[in-house]
Amino acid sequence: xxxxxxxxxxxxxxxxxxxxxxxxxxxxxxxxxxxxxxxxxxxxxxxxxxxxxxxxxxxxxxxxxxxxxxxxxxxxxxxxxxxxxxxxxxxxxxxxxxxxxxxxxxxxxxxxxxxxxxxxxxxxxxxxxxxxxxxxxxxxxxxxxxxxxxxxxxxxxxxxxxxxxxxxxxxxxxxxxxxxxxxxxxxxxxxxxxxxxxxxxxxxxxxxxxxxxxxxxxxxxxxxxxxxxxxxxxxxxxxxxxxxxxxxxxxx
Amino acid sequence: xxxxxxxxxxxxxxxxxxxxxxxxxxxxxxxxxxxxxxxxxxxxxxxxxxxxxxxxxxxxxxxxxxxxxxxxxxxxxxxxxxxxxxxxxxxxxxxxxxxxxxxxxxxxxxxxxxxxxxxxxxxxxxxxxxxxxxxxxxxxxxxxxxxxxxxxxxxxxxxxxxxxxxxxxxxxxxxxxxxxxxxxxxxxxxxxxxxxxxxxxxxxxxxxxxxxxxxxxxxxxxxxxxxxxxxxxxxxxxxxxxxxxxxxxxxxxxxxxxxxxxxxxxxxxxxxxxxxxxxxxxxxxxxxxxxxxxxxxxxxxxxxxxxxxxxxxxx
Numbered sequence: 001x002x003x004x005x006x007x008x009x010x011x012x013x014x015x016x017x018x019x020x021x022x023x024x025x026x027x028x029x030x031x032x033x034x035x036x037x038x039x040x041x042x043x044x045x046x047x048x049x050x051x052x053x054x055x056x057x058x059x060x061x062x063x064x065x066x067x068x069x070x071x072x073x074x075x076x077x078x079x080x081x082x083x084x085x086x087x088x089x090x091x092x093x094x095x096x097x098x099x100x101x102x103x104x105x106x107x108x109x110x111x112x113x114x115x116x117x118x119x120x121x122x123x124x125x126x127x128x129x130x131x132x133x134x135x136x137x138x139x140x141x142x143x144x145x146x147x148x149x150x151x152x153x154x155x156x157x158x159x160x161x162x163x164x165x166x167x168x169x170x171x172x173x174x175x176x177x178x179x180x181x182x183x184x185x186x187x188x189x190x191x192x193x194x195x196x197x198x199x200x201x202x203x204x205x206x207x208x209x210x211x212x213x214x215x216x217x218x219x220x221x222x223x224x225x226x227x228x229x230x231x232x233x234x235x236x237x238x239x240x241x242x243x244x245x246x247x248x249x250x251x252x
Numbered sequence: 253x254x255x256x257x258x259x260x261x262x263x264x265x266x267x268x269x270x271x272x273x274x275x276x277x278x279x280x281x282x283x284x285x286x287x288x289x290x291x292x293x294x295x296x297x298x299x300x301x302x303x304x305x306x307x308x309x310x311x312x313x314x315x316x317x318x319x320x321x322x323x324x325x326x327x328x329x330x331x332x333x334x335x336x337x338x339x340x341x342x343x344x345x346x347x348x349x350x351x352x353x354x355x356x357x358x359x360x361x362x363x364x365x366x367x368x369x370x371x372x373x374x375x376x377x378x379x380x381x382x383x384x385x386x387x388x389x390x391x392x393x394x395x396x397x398x399x400x401x402x403x404x405x406x407x408x409x410x411x412x413x414x415x416x417x418x419x420x421x422x423x424x425x426x427x428x429x430x431x432x433x434x435x436x437x438x439x440x441x442x443x444x445x446x447x448x449x450x451x452x453x454x455x456x457x458x459x460x461x462x463x464x465x466x467x468x469x470x471x472x473x474x475x476x477x478x479x480x481x482x483x484x485x486x487x488x489x490x491x492x493x494x495x496x497x498x499x500x501x502x503x504x505x506x507x508x509x510x511x512x513x514x515x516x517x518x519x520x521x522x523x524x525x526x527x528x529x530x531x532x533x534x535x536x537x538x539x540x541x542x543x544x545x546x547x548x549x550x551x552x553x554x555x556x557x558x559x560x561x562x563x564x565x566x567x
Binding site (some may be wrong): 149 | 449450464
């Protein structure tokens with residue numbers, strides 16, 4: 001369970017998050033949505049202890065994230081940030097292999113290699129395994145980064161806009177993989193999404209943020225209504241039901 | 253991957269060849285005496301080569317930047333400044349009277365303290381390359397100017413004490429510090445080798461490294477202290493060298509074709525030995541003009557620096 005209590009965060013004097021409280025039970029896919037600058041990425045990076053906590057408390061499975069040793073936490077939660085760049089000259093397999101670092105501190109066992117191979121296969125990277133990262137397209141690189149987070153083998157997976165750069169096919173494949181991981185292996189996935197319809201199709205729960213606060217929280221059918229969406233994004237959009245799921249026609 | 257290891261072996265063979273040539277070429281007269289002299293010098297050159305190569309690779313990984321080196325960031329100027337400060341405070345006689353090993357120990361600790369006080373705030377905000385370079389140049393000028401200021405304040409005799417320490421000279425290495433420096437280098441090399449996997453993760457940047465369970469601030473502080481100790485060793489033994497580290501790190505990476513530290517660290521150390529010991533042998537015997545090695549290394553290293561800067565700016 002991820003427990004976020006009364007978390008506030010400011011960048012210099014600009015408030016980013018104001019008194020956010022959120023509990024995410026174990027298992028399932030939770031989508032974070034909201035306009036640019038709503039504080040979604042900040043919330044995610046605070047949960048993953050990438051930023052110092054200024055006010056409030058965050059726990060994952062009872063471990064307070066900002067005082068628990070990094071090594072221990074890295075076996076519980078993995079994060080993929082938005083716009084992660086790989087400066088180092090690495091092959092895809094080496095990059096995905098870094099996901100196993102928390103377990104063996106760099107020494108890869110046969111079991112580790114099996115996990116790496118499975119992650120490569122899962123994200124359709126087996127043929128690219130020996131390519132250098134810098135020779136890949138944006139979408140292929142994004143898949144390699146997701147595979148690395150997957151290979152970390154944690155119960156909690158925090159993904160910040162992982163669909164960036166992915167084409168329709170791989171965006172759908174990634175969402176399906178996350179869904180499968182949540183259903184089959186009991187993983188907890190918290191994912192920042194801009195494509196609301198992906199959230200509708202694959203998430204169990206949607207948390208909407210605006211101006212550093214949580215403004216709506218519930219099942220996709222409850223959140224994806226014209227009124228709630230207008231409160232979150234500031235304009236009215238059409239919502240149609242297809243096969244019982246709400247789809248938002250925000251392009252119209 | 254197998255290829256990288258094979259190339260590492262070739263590099264090791266080349267290093268051994270250079271060492272053998274350095275010891276054996278032109279050996280005549282009192283062989284035991286000459287050999288002892290050469291062994292002492294060899295030990296110093298090997299140490300300097302390894303120390304500069306390792307410190308450069310680690311520094312580049314920590315800063316996430318392949319153009320920065322400790323000396324570009326003014327670390328060796330900082331060391332000389334610390335040395336001058338000691339001469340200024342203790343007086344030339346007092347400084348010379350100090351036990352050289354104690355003196356060296358104090359200088360190393362001084363550099364570690366000053367370097368971490370300066371660099372850690374910069375690394376915490378992970379400035380981009382342009383800013384880092386600029387800050388490094390400013391720091392370098394600042395410390396050289398402070399050094400010059402102190403040099404003007406002390407009397408000429410004391411200045412002579414300081415000056416002998418402040419020029420790169422591969423021909424007149426300080427053999428009195430050799431044992432102590434060897435211990436520092438060996439310990440640092442072992443620590444660096446044991447940190448090779450951590451260094452691999454550090455090269456992914458602070459966010460990804462933290463996500464993989466690295467305590468960023470603590471790890472970076474430790475690595476910078478390691479770099480400071482290595483810079484102090486090489487600067488104490490031969491004086492400041494600006495571009496040697498850059499040359500060797502770029503060479504090693506080009507040869508083994510990977511940034512994996514398990515391969516890159518030994519490759520850089522070996523390349524350092526090849527360039528320094530091999531170059532010194534060449535200059536002593538083939539060209540008969542040993543003092544110019546420092547100049548040539550700086551010249552070639554400077555060209556590599558410009559080349560990397562040029563290639564980097566085109567990406």
